[in-house]
Amino acid sequence: MIQGNRASLIVHSDVRTVSEISALLGLEPDRWGESGEVVMHRRGRPDVSRRRPYPHSFWASETITREPASEDQTGFAALRELVDLLEPCADALAELRQDGETIIWWSGDSDSTQGGFVLEADLLRRVAILGCDIYGTTYLSEDADDG
Template identity: 50%
Template structure:
């Protein structure tokens, strides 16, 4: 079963800067960089290709991680992020003009199976946002049987 999760909205834009995206959405990002700004790898001085050292397009991200209160679905953070974004669905559509909006989700399982329940209501609300959902489940391998 998924015991905790993290959900993030990521906006990438060729035409808008961080300030414009923040203004459209009405809340501050938890991670960001305008085109041409150094990336975390660039700041750290890593020896990578130049395109990995500066943002090639504006990057704006908001990370939502909450402690679930008796959440049996595995999507507490995702549901919270979706609730925050629903009133801003029109802004997300505007941001897709010359850009991309994605929701990233990851869940941590307490076993070697990553069971979860995505309710029809959450699916409906996700569809209203118009953002693709990318997801990963991290499984607890401590419970794996020897030789598997």
């Protein structure tokens, strides 16, 4: 089963600035870059491994991380919390998709070599209202017995 998990919102826009995206959503990003700016490391230095500028504005929400919790058997606690945060922004997300894209990233850490999880119907309905595609990854445990 999925133990810890993370979820975040990514917005790319060809016409809006980071501040315009923030104002529309009513949220501040924790990572961002304006179209044409040099890609920066998290520490604020230019990323020399990526010598090209951002091709569009990039806005990313703070990643919500949830450690294993006995009350969450689904593996999607972080996604559920992110959806709670984004529900009031559904119309703004639709507007942002007119000239860009909105993506939810989810990843989970499995306690075995299988990445089992439960994506509950109510959460699926709520994500569908947001209109964001979900990109996901499950990280499998390398310590599990092969046997």
